[in-house]
Amino acid sequence: MKWKMLPFAKVAEVITGNTPSKKEPENYGYGIPWVKPHDLDTWQPITKTEENLSEIGQKKSRLIPPGSVMVCCIGSIGKVGIAGTKLATNQQINSLIFKPEIEPKFGYYYCCHILPIFKSEARQAVISILNKSNFEKITIPLPPLSEQRRIVEILDQADALRRMRAEAYAKAERILPALFIKMFGDPATNPMGWEMLPISDLAQVQGGLQLTPKRENYPITMPYLRVANIYRDKLALDEIKYIKVTKNELERIALQSDDILMVEGHGNRQEIGRCAIWDASIQPCLHQNHLIRVRVDKTKAEPIYISAFINSSGGREQLFRFGKTTSGLNTISVSNVRNTIIPLPPLTLQKSYALQVQAAKDIQRQVDKQREKIDKLFSCILQRAFSGELTAKWREAHMKELLAEMEEQAKALNLRDNADFQQLSLL
Template sequence: MGLHDQYVRLSDVSELITKGTTPTTLGFNFTSQGIGFLRVQNIDQGQVFFERDVLYIDEKTHLALKRSQIKSGDVLVSIAGSIGRAAVVPKNAPELNCNQALAIVRVRNTVFQPYLRYWLESSDAQSQIRGATVTGTISNLSLTQLGNLKILLPPIAEQKRIAAILDKAEELRSLRRKALGELDAIAQSIFLEMFGDPSTNLMKWEKGCLGDVATFIGGGTPKRECPEYFEGSICWATSKDMKSEFLDDTQEHITPEAIKKSATNLVPINTILIVVKSKILMHSLPIAIARVPTCFGQDIKGIKVLKRCEVTFVATALRYGKRWLLERARGINTEGLTLDHLKAFPLLIPPIELQQEFARRVEAIERLKTTHRESIAQLDALFASLQHRAFRGEL
């Protein structure tokens, strides 16, 4: 980048910066099919997922929400919740609309949309977003604040060169993530190969319930009014920590005194943790095996497997049977799994030797996954470095 580069306000190089509206606030309803209606969860890793977890509206509603009709080439930006996710709407996208958590940025021909997408996710843009408030924290970004962001804008050819470099780095990250996802699927395949589909039990294994082979431990939250309780070294998990199949650490840590003065409990290694109360149960069921002694909040239950079963086998059976559990999660505003639900979960009980062999195979897969995660972390660091240099004019 050189003398012709300049910082410009995003609004000065945009034809349109707008956002959507929730149809129900205007008296319209969602439909079972029709025109895709996007939310923040439809923007992930630089892509627009318009066929996954999408709501729908009819043509009349789409016309009424004219200002948020999306076109191919638009840059979508999350401005509420997970702020700063961005993606370019592809050419093959159907008619789409969106809610108020997404902003639509339609740029002039001096801006290459993929360049803008990468910039919006860069540390430069995120720093400006954080600086939009006195506290440095923000739960919503206004359209005015979005438009006032200042972007370093080189000539269009340079923008394309930078975007191409970042595309290559992003492609490497995507390949690693895809490989990691395929390894996740292998464990389920091995489960089916060794034990068959639990719903049909063609292998005629002994049948029982989770309550027959496990005990259950509840959680609790130490008083937030006592900040010293959260200055310890003991892991204390919430649903936010349940991101993978194993739990090695948590965002927050507590003291022994916090355990004594609250309803939380310290469970040993190899306890299965399952989220039982969270809106996430609307679509997924986080389950993890603790690899460190752990406490947890009331949104999680601990499952201690008895000698008749192997922990990895039971955790995989729970993941495979998540639909059974999610169908029993209660209500729209109070989603939750009760202790009775967990105890009643139907479980095959094959010979313990087979369960142990399954666990050994899964452990081998987990070692491969660890290697992939380490590689992804290195690629993430490389990408962040390239991104930082790109938007400082050093690439």
């Protein structure tokens, strides 16, 4: 069976969202959900959002019904969601209101499956854009409705397993902040009255290397870390870049195991100062100037404790106060980091915390591996679903009914007199 492939414009109404004027506060408030890109990529149908449109704002927006499939087409290309209630979206999102011949959840899963197509069709600029015209030309398979529902039923079962694993991972993520508060108290208020010291009393703080054209003539090529490699308590080492350095720079900037790396500058104020501990998985390795290195004196403090404090509400609040904004970039300095005040519990208590953190991270790594396997399995199931393999045996058992359905679909979509209609039959 080869399914007919039809453009979105043939099987759905495509609605681009908009933003009612922010200069008119009466447009916003209690009312219907207003979806923006960060509200997407959730398993559940969307019924709540951070911002809502008032009755006045609704009249200036483009409302979409429950079951509409939303796709981000500006910026975070390919993020997908499905409406669980009547709502509106901003202009970064195109919504597909499918005709009766496409099951909404089938359309949703298909959009999740074709992220590479969305990205390949987008115009690459400072901000990636997939315009409405190109979006409408993207094609979707047209199985009979009963087969679409069978595919959705199977995918829902597989997706439920993914959700369970994701929930287990989220629980594991919450363990460490709770453990920190249990052992040391609220980091913002220091209720246990620990001695307060600046980081400069506990560690060496060092800036990184600036990327400049003159480096092309330097003799040594080395891997280096940048902001994209450092997340809150996580390293992302999938993409490592290289820099040319002098021998002196290599000796001065080379990272050591347990160094803390902090983000010096970021467009999002919430991300300045986020940090992770270097695991020495790449040796030797350097860091650029948008990261600040903190090398803890282990006779005075535990790197795991210091890192946890910096990432906590207490540490972040100090860094927010220090931060400066220039041309939309929020920054902190080496001096700011040195002057950050940290409550210092007894070293034995810090070491006990570090051991428990390591044990929890071992569990997290196991959960990560399981999640990766399940995600790969789900991707494989999606591939089989939209190639027709997943329901091949089911289709054989229901062939007569399916052919009748396909003919009805063709009539409804005005395909009956089209030569392409022949593709709706067995090849």
